[in-house]
Amino acid sequence: MKPRYALRMQRTHGCFPSLRSRCPPGRSCPPPLSHFREPPLPWPTPTPASFRFTRCSWWPPAARPWGFSRSSSCEVEKPRFHAFISMPPNPHFLWRNPGPTQLLKASTCGSISATMVLTPLQEPIATWPFTTSHFIKTNPSLSSPKEFYLMKLSQSSFQNRTFVTASLAAILLAGPATAQVESEPLPGDATIVAPGVHHWQETQPDAPLFFNVLTVDLTKRNLGVEVEKSSRGLFSGEKVAKLSEDESTAGHTVIAGVNADFWAMSPRPYNPIGPMVADGMIWYVPAARMERSSLCITRDKKAHIGVMTMALSIDTGNEVIRLQSVNNAGVKDGATLITPPMGNKIALGSPNFIFVPLRLSKAEFLPNLPVLAKVEKHITSPTGPLDADIVLAAFSPDRADNIATLKPGTEVTLLAKVAEVPGVIEEWVGGGPMLVDEGREAVRYNTEGVGKSFIDTRHPRTAVGISRDGTKLYLVTVDGRQPQISIGQSLQELGRYMAKLGCWKATNLDGGGSTSMVVRGEVVNKPSDRTGPRTVTNALLVVNTAPIGPLHSLQILPAEQPLRIPAGTSVKFFAKGFDENSNPVKIPAGSLTWSASPELGEIAPDGNDTNLKASSNPSNGVVTVKASDKIERSAKIAVVSLDEIITDPEVLLLAPGESVPLSIKAVAGPWKVPLLPGMVSTSSADGALSSSIDLVTAVTSGIHTLDLTIGTTTTKLAAYVGSYRAVELASFDNPPAETAPKGDAFDAAKTAFERDASDPREGSAGLGVTYAMTRGGGPSLIVVPVNATVTEPPVKFGLWIYGDGGEAWVRGSAVDTAGKKFIVDFTEGSKGVYWKNEWRRTSANGTTLRADTANPGAKPVYPLVIENLTLSQEQEALKTSGRIILDGLEAVYTPPSTP
Secondary structure, eight states, X not given: OOOOEXXXXXXXOSOOXXXXXXXXXXXXXXXXXXXXXXXXXXXXXXXXXXXXXXXXXXXXXXXXXXXXXXOEXXXXXXXXXXXXXXXXXXXXXXXXXXXXXXXXXXOOXXXXXXXXXXEEOOOOOSOXXXXXXXXXXXXXXXXSSOOEEEEEEOXXXXXXXXXXXXXXXXXXXXXXXXXXXXXXXXXXXXXXXXXXXXXXXXXXXXXXXXXXXXXXXXXXXXXXXXXXXXXXXXXXXXXXXXXXXXXXXXXBEEEEEEEOOOEESSSSTTEESSOEEETTEEEEBOOSEEXXXXXXXXXXXXXXXEXXXXXXXXXXXXXXXXXXXXXXXXXXXXXXXXXXXXXXXXXXXXXXXXXXXXXXXXXXXXXXXXXXXXXXXXXXXXXXXXXXXXXXXXXXXXXXXXXXXXXXXXXXXXXXXXXXXXXXXXXXXXXXSEEEETTEEOOOTTTTTOOHHHHHSOBOEEEEEEOTTSOEEEEEEEOOSBTTTBOOBOHHHHHHHHHHHTOSEEEEEOOGGGXXXXXXXXXXXXXXXXXXXXXXXXEEEEEEOSOOOSOOEEEEESOOSSEEEETTOEEEEEEEEEOTTSOEEOOOTTOOEEEEOGGGEEEOOBSSEEEEEEOSSOEEEEEEEESSXXXXXXXXEEEEOOSXXXXXXSSEEEOTTOEEXXXXXXXXXXXXXXXXXXXXXXXXXXXXXXXXXXXXXXXXXXXXEEEEXXXXXXXXXXXXXXXXXXXXXXXXXXXXXXXXXXXXXXXXXXXXXXXXXXXXXXXXXXXXXXXXXXXXXXXXXXXXXXXXXXXXXXXXXXXXXXXXXXXXXXXEEEEETTSOEEXXXXXXXXXXXXOEEEEEEEEEESTTOEEOTTSTTOOOOSSEXXXXXXXXXXXXXXXXXEEEEEEEEEEEXXXXXXX
């Protein structure tokens, strides 16, 4: 085995805040952020080389230096050797027994120095996230141990341990070569959406989980994050994709966005739950003291997350008048403020308010920015919309003294003070609860008025985090309620994920069916609602404000690099144009030319899009598009022979007229090959099966095959129409012995099981389930006992459901012989029972049962028992009352003669 080495840095530093008491009397401690002296050494000419992080770790306690609570390290990989960068967190202690290759530096308050040495490395233990932000130089004339000098240090504290975040530039002594690492290592599949904006997706198959992550560098010129709402006003909603489209104009290009605050439909539709500031105006503040955390961005482009308060006042010079809220349509007494975003309908919770118009000195009113105003004539029945420079102070009759003080013509100062935030707040949006505080998961449901069930249950989620200095934003979505795609996360799990990303603080945003991320106009996550992305109250949009310039660069779509194409298929390529600031630029028709490496196949040379007819032989090459001699882009292409076409289900067992979803995947060697439109063709003899690439419908009874062709590869899928073995698990001819329904968040007095013999699908009767879900109290769940044993793995499970259109989810709960739990999903994730007044045969794949969230990644060991069926709904807005009928629960197998 080749030896492994560590770059072990021993550093001394000024002082940490927690250690100031250790400074000698009369000595001042420098701030944590500082720089290091440059040693008087001759430096060689650097040569570029590659360097990348591979993992990070804590050292075992026995290996820690005396006096240090933590010692951290991060492995870096370079061709021909491995290295670790390791930093003791406490600068005021020395190594007790330094090894023979370690260099020791004394530490005094106010002195700053650092040394790194190359030493043999033992295997590390448990991993934790770590990045770097310093620059290292070395003197090649030195003999081993080789000395490294830290030239620049950015220090941050992670609760009780201190670590260094960094961008590494080093000259390694195995020859005069320079090695570099990105300032914050990104996943290999991260794409640059715009300068300072990166996007990537992450899947965790065992759970399963599907994440989208967007990072935004607020220090970049012309780059900002804005809170936006529908152009129809405060009490209206819109989808994130539509908001992105509507807000994009010349010089104001929306490049990405996520849904933001929670909302309610009362007292007005799409009423935000938390504060909202946007477009130079305070849109909404529910109360002076808000219990939930929120995100704001100040005029100096610094982001802040936390629980904030707002002191709203009118200062006449002689008296300060306090107000409670902004645009709170439900307020019934006291004093509140109405701003132009209230819209056409100006109405509060009581008709007795007196309105005092204040004409602002400019059409802008932001937190922490005093604004001069003049009182105008009082009114009792205002009409909207208000002028852009008018706000209304509204007082209930018991505030008559305030009304008398604000006489027409009086000059006043209006101020919305947010003491927790320094600077003028330009963007502000609600959320909660807090997920991360000072780099650690810190869910605060007990202090932010959030129910424990909401915290603990796995849902689709949206979150926002910030770096310690507030200059970097992390926008994250994790999908859920789709057992085959993503099950969602509890807030504690999401908090740990956000901390792992590097967030110093983070808060939760609206989730569930509202969870949505848009990048360059495309919804990149998988929303859980059956109808797709949901209308939301507001969104966080990433905006490029640079003016649109001439064409500067091109992008080829599909963008995957390298794009693997099955041999013999055709692929359509598109080109998009951008200026030097990554603004989209329209490409004139006929201005592009395309070419491809000859071995890839044939390509059409002209047009803003083109088709490549891939070769029938494996090959590698590039596709290139050119707009001029100086503007071109190439994409790596690999034509591959498929080793396998995988279908789900693996065998089709259908009743005549039944339709089932079909999933098709292609594999070449270790790679999953993306299947693009037009690559897959399906056919069956004599039209026995009607099929597309995602749905198969049985037409004729009998045993058939469905041919699936992808380029030069064909596979046959067996289809048994009306010819299969079905094992009855529950006939529902009689209602369950347990007649009293059990579950959560439902009205027991309005929920019942009864025998329904009006139109059974199997046997003499079905089971009628009358249900009434209740709002609040977490997900609604009504349990139908079954207790049916399944002795061997079926191809699928079948269940007849007479629908009511209520979109309740019907699932089975199974437990195997090892005690592991599984989900038998009859309604395709969150689609629910969306059909009404008709029977439908539903099915759940028996070969790929999804493990329950209690034991993610588990595989069933037969026999197993389907303990019950559940009628459920996690989305508050979709909780309802209704009646469905269940019949004919079966395990379905291929015919006995089938091998």
